[in-house]
Amino acid sequence: MGALSCEHVLNIQDLSNADIMLVLDTARSFKEVNERTIKKLPTLRGRTVVNLFLEPSTRTRTSFEIAAKRLSADGINMSPSTSATVKGESLVDTAQTLDAMDCDLVIIRHRYAGSPYVLTQNMRAHIINGGDGKHQHPTQALLDLFTIREKFGRFEGLEVGIVGDIAHSRVCGSLAPALTALGARVTVVAPPTLLPACPEALGADVSFELDPVLEKLDVVYMLRIQQERIEQSPLPTLREYARLYGIGTDRLARLKEEAIIMHPGPVNRGVELSSEAVDTARNLLLYQVNAGVAVRMALMYLLLGGDKDGLAA
Amino acid sequence: MLQTKSVVLDAQAIDRALIRITHEILETNKGAQDIALVGIVTRGDLLAADLAQRIKEIEGVAVPVGSLDISFYRDDVATHFSPELHTTTIPFSIEGKTIILVDDVLYTGRTIRAALDALMDFGRPSAIQLAVLVDRGHRELPIRADYVGKNVPSSKQEHVRFLLEPVDGRTSVEILQAAPGERIGSAPLGGES
Numbered sequence: 028m029g030a031l032s033c034e035h036v037l038n039i040q041d042l043s044n045a046d047i048m049l050v051l052d053t054a055r056s057f058k059e060v061n062e063r064t065i066k067k068l069p070t071l072r073g074r075t076v077v078n079l080f081l082e083p084s085t086r087t088r089t090s091f092e093i094a095a096k097r098l099s100a101d102g103i104n105m106s107p108s109t110s111a112t113v114k115g116e117s118l119v120d121t122a123q124t125l126d127a128m129d130c131d132l133v134i135i136r137h138r139y140a141g142s143p144y145v146l147t148q149n150m151r152a153h154i155i156n157g158g159d160g161k162h163q164h165p166t167q168a169l170l171d172l173f174t175i176r177e178k179f180g181r182f183e184g185l186e187v188g189i190v191g192d193i194a195h196s197r198v199c200g201s202l203a204p205a206l207t208a209l210g211a212r213v214t215v216v217a218p219p220t221l222l223p224a225c226p227e228a229l230g231a232d233v234s235f236e237l238d239p240v241l242e243k244l245d246v247v248y249m250l251r252i253q254q255e256r257i258e259q260s261p262l263p264t265l266r267e268y269a270r271l272y273g274i275g276t277d278r279l280a281r282l283k284e285e286a287i288i289m290h291p292g293p294v295n296r297g298v299e300l301s302s303e304a305v306d307t308a309r310n311l312l313l314y315q316v317n318a319g320v321a322v323r324m325a326l327m328y329l330l331l332g333g334d335k336d337g338l339a340a
Numbered sequence: 341m342l343q344t345k346s347v348v349l350d351a352q353a354i355d356r357a358l359i360r361i362t363h364e365i366l367e368t369n370k371g372a373q374d375i376a377l378v379g380i381v382t383r384g385d386l387l388a389a390d391l392a393q394r395i396k397e398i399e400g401v402a403v404p405v406g407s408l409d410i411s412f413y414r415d416d417v418a419t420h421f422s423p424e425l426h427t428t429t430i431p432f433s434i435e436g437k438t439i440i441l442v443d444d445v446l447y448t449g450r451t452i453r454a455a456l457d458a459l460m461d462f463g464r465p466s467a468i469q470l471a472v473l474v475d476r477g478h479r480e481l482p483i484r485a486d487y488v489g490k491n492v493p494s495s496k497q498e499h500v501r502f503l504l505e506p507v508d509g510r511t512s513v514e515i516l517q518a519a520p521g522e523r524i525g526s527a528p529l530g531g532e533s
Contacts, residue, residue: 056409056425065461068412332417 030329035154037143039165039201044208051173053325054318060097061321071100074131074331078104079121079146080157081112081137086292086316087157087166091134094323100132100331118142122149131331135159153330161195166326167291168201170319172209174311175246177318178287183210186243189231190216190272191250191299194223194261198250198291203229214240216272220261237272241281248289249274249299265298275301287311348492348500349513354473357489358387361471362394364487365440368469372401375438380455381409381426383502384443387473391442404437406430413454428458435463440487444502445513446472449483474513476500 030049033041042050060068076095080088088104095102107113112121118137125133126149134155135143140162146154158164172182179185187206189199193215203213207230214232215222226233234240241247252268262268269275274288279301282288288300288310296302304310349357369375372395379388385407392405409426411417441455452470459468471487476494492515494500499516503509 053425056412056427059428060412063461064463067461069457070412070417328412 030332034330035143035147035156036165036326036330037147037154037156037159038163039168039205040208042165042205047169047172047205047209050169050322050325050329051176053329054169054173054321057097057324057328058318058321060324061317066097067099068097069099070328071095071098071331074100075129076100076102076132076134076327077125077130077152078102078157079110079125079133079135079137080105081107081110081135081142082158083107084136084158086319087136087164090316090319091155091157091166091323094320094327097320098324098327100327103130118145119149122146126150126152132327155326155330158197160197161200162197163201164197164291165201166319166323167198168205169326170315170322171198171202171248171289171291172205173318173322174289174315175206175211175287177314178311179245179285182206185211185245186214187211187246187248188214188216188234188237188240188244189248189250190237192221192252193217193226193229193250194221195253196250199229202248203231207231214244216240218261218268218271237278241278242283245283245286246289247274247282247286251291251293251295252298265295269298269301273297273299273301274304276303279304279307282309289315292316343517345498345515345517347512347514348474349490351505351511354489354511354513357473358390358394361487361489362391362398365391365469365471366395366399368486369438372399372403374436374466375440376404376406376432376434377440377442378406378408378430378434378455378459379442380451381407381428383504384408384441386504386507387444387471388440388442391440391471404432406432408441408455408458410451410454410458413458415450415454430462433463434459434465436466438467438469439465440469440471442471444473445500446470446475446483446485446488447478447500449479449481452483453481473502474500 031046032043078088078091092102130152132153133146134157135146136157137159140160142159143154143156156163156165193199206213214234215226216234216237290312292312294300294305296305377388377392379385388405392403395403407429409428411425469486472485473489474492475485475488476492478496492500501516502513505511
């Protein structure tokens with residue numbers, strides 16, 4: 028019996044509130060380990076973890092890779108160029124091939140929503156979604172929740188604004204429902220062209236402008252303008268976006284005293300955040316990255332820890 | 341339901357044993373210089389804090405005290421998985437120190453094996469000694485304690501549990517017997533290995 032109520036983490040909704048709190052508590056222990064000189068535990072010795080990253084990624088992949096190594100699991104990285112997908116292999120065949128090699132855990136990043144689910148249907152291993160299309164990115168949400176909890180000690184009653192490209196953001200797709208489930212109040216802020224067709228599905232309030240909501244926010248979560256995902260130009264210019272939705276000197280001064288800025292990275296300096304807003308002490312960007320390793324270690328430990336036979340039933 | 345079969349040590353006997361262990365530690369190490377106490381959670385850390393207080397009363401030296409959670413170092417993560425974690429806090433360098441590892445009940449020795457591995461990840465102590473309140477036998481690894489409160493012969497069907505007043509309502513070491521057919525799990529708050 029695993030410690031979580033789920034075998035796989037595909038969507039943030041797979042985790043109950045109790046599961047999320049368990050992951051966050053466990054991550055705290057791993058954060059302590061990460062502060063040691065010898066950052067290595069024997070816990071998952073002999074387990075095989077595959078990073079199947081079929082879309083460019085540096086920080087998430089590196090974070091998962093470090094997490095696996097610190098737990099003594101054997102980590103294998105597969106990038107688009109090294110996987111057989113370039114030779115035309117289908118995802119189902121890739122999954123069955125990896126399954127035949129007895130992998131214990133697969134982290135998948137893929138440009139199509141739902142591809143992690145395809146893996147669960149074709150493999151015995153546990154699957155973690157490392158980002159699927161515009162759909163979800165649950166481990167990013169967990170590390171964001173960890174950061175918010177360490178900073179405020181609670182979720183109830185917090186005002187969180189998620190600002191930017193809501194329509195294309197899998198980060199928002201996981202974070203907004205989780206925060207809402209945990210009792211925070213989420214407002215998504217974006218021009219109508221960057222909102223999904225049905226933003227209410229995220230359980231969040233909607234604002235087309237940043238200025239009216241800025242001063243009530245405890246957490247200002249800035250999303251990256253994903254230029255590679257914007258098919259038809261929804262913005263006249265990036266400069267206009269920066270002026271209307273970016274955080275610069277003026278908006279920085281208007282934030283609540285305790286308010287924090289968060290960003291999933293990588294940052295477009297001068298677009299969603301000015302350089303000053305990136306480097307200010309209230310920007311927890313690097314804390315998030317740091318927490319990411321601990322949270323991913325926690326998730327691996329909780330998914331694989333109770334696995335008697337090494338492979339999921 | 342686990343039934344208390346007998347009380348092997350009452351509060352007074354535990355107190356006497358701890359006084360003796362404190363003196364033995366000081367005698368063996370010729371004082372309290374360069375020693376540090378590390379207790380294995382849960383209960384071992386409480387004992388370590390207790391021993392540190394006693395050392396302070398006798399020698400006037402405040403020795404560093406740490407606590408160690410060995411969950412990540414267990415050799416049975418796959419079968420006896422317990423997601424309940426406690427914190428490891430070793431707020432001092434163990435480099436070159438004599439570490440007194442403290443636990444309540446010594447049984448198979450596997451907890452101690454894991455604790456040794458965990459400690460080594462913090463540095464290279466000059467020596468590690470082991471203090472336990474109760475040694476109940478049935479070792480599965482070549483491990484022995486340097487300081488023992490009491491040797492308690494027990495059967496594997498029994499469960500030896502250390503209870504401490506602030507968390508359990510009373511201070512004692514008790515042998516518990518499971519009802520026939522009942523599997524003996526670990527104590528809700530830690531328990532022996």
